[in-house]
Every structure is written in structure tokens, then in C-alpha cells.
Amino acid sequence: MSPRTKRAIAIDETPQERDKASARILTIVAAIPVGRVTTYGIIARHLLLGPRQVAKVLGGLAAAEAKALPWFRVVAAGGAISSMKVPGVGRRQIARLKAEGVAVTPFHRVEDFRLLLWTPDL
DNA sequence: CTGTTGACGCTCT
DNA sequence: TAGAGCGCCAACA
Numbered sequence: 001m002s003p004r005t006k007r008a009i010a011i012d013e014t015p016q017e018r019d020k021a022s023a024r025i026l027t028i029v030a031a032i033p034v035g036r037v038t039t040y041g042i043i044a045r046h047l048l049l050g051p052r053q054v055a056k057v058l059g060g061l062a063a064a065e066a067k068a069l070p071w072f073r074v075v076a077a078g079g080a081i082s083s084m085k086v087p088g089v090g091r092r093q094i095a096r097l098k099a100e101g102v103a104v105t106p107f108h109r110v111e112d113f114r115l116l117l118w119t120p121d122l
Numbered sequence: 123c124t125g126t127t128g129a130c131g132c133t134c135t
Numbered sequence: 136t137a138g139a140g141c142g143c144c145a146a147c148a
Contacts, residue, residue: 053143076131
């Protein structure tokens with residue numbers, strides 16, 4: 001096959017194999033401890049990517065993926081629940097966070113954000 | 123090539 | 136707190 005072609009997408013591969021950027025992002029998301037949170041920006045800087053790339057990947061998670069990954073532990077800078085702008089999603093994220101003990105203010109911000117913030121190990 | 127688009131981030135109103 | 140404006144960067148039409 002010509003190396004010129006866009007990487008073939010084997011649909012039967014695990015989603016982690018889709019492409020490196022996504023794989024790395026999802027790997028980090030999967031590593032966020034229960035009851036802790038991290039941000040798009042932190043993940044992005046850690047991988048030398050743009051924060052919007054991270055948002056794009058999480059936003060595009062297939063239902064199956066969303067079920068297996070703690071995507072809800074990723075919030076925006078300052079602990080803001082940025083998924084609020086997507087109908088339904090913000091509500092679900094808050095519910096999932098609360099379910100594991102992470103309090104969220106009525107202003108859609110993670111309570112004690114600084115305390116609960118988790119950073120991937122180098 | 124240009125233009126648009128993000129579950130972003132930071133600064134300043 | 137909410138918005139606006141701008142930076143950022145890959146993906147896509």
C-alpha cells in the first residue's frame with residue numbers, strides 16, 4: 001500500500017488504536033483517580049496539544065466509550081463544567097461527579113477544585 | 123489554498 | 136458571574 005494514503009482505519013481495532021493523539025488522551029483520562037478531576041488544558045499541555053483537541057476527542061466519544069471512560073472527571077479551567085453547553089451532557093457529568101463524592105456548586109463549578117485537581121505523572 | 127469549528131484558556135470589561 | 140475578544144491547533148468542507 002502506498003504510504004501516501006491516510007492511515008487505514010481498522011474499525012475492529014480498539015478505539016485507542018485510532019490515532020496517537022486520541023490514544024494518549026484517552027489513556028490519561030482513564031488514569032484519573034476516582035473522586036479527582038483534571039482539566040482539558042492540563043491534559044493538553046502534558047501531551048503538547050491544544051486544549052481544543054482534547055475537547056474535540058472527548059466530545060466525540062462514542063456511547064460505548066463514554067460508558068467505559070471517566071470522561072466526566074475532565075472539566076474546564078478553574079473547575080468549570082464546560083459540557084453544560086451541550087444539551088443533557090452537563091447534567092449527566094454533574095450527576096456522575098456527585099455520585100462519587102465530588103461536589104458541584106450551583107454555578108456549575110467543582111467545589112474544592114484545587115484540592116481535587118489531579119495531574120498526570122510525568 | 124481559505125473558512126469554520128470545537129465539552130478550551132486567559133484577560134479584560 | 137457572564138460575555139466578548141483573541142490565541143490556539145487539528146480536522147474537515
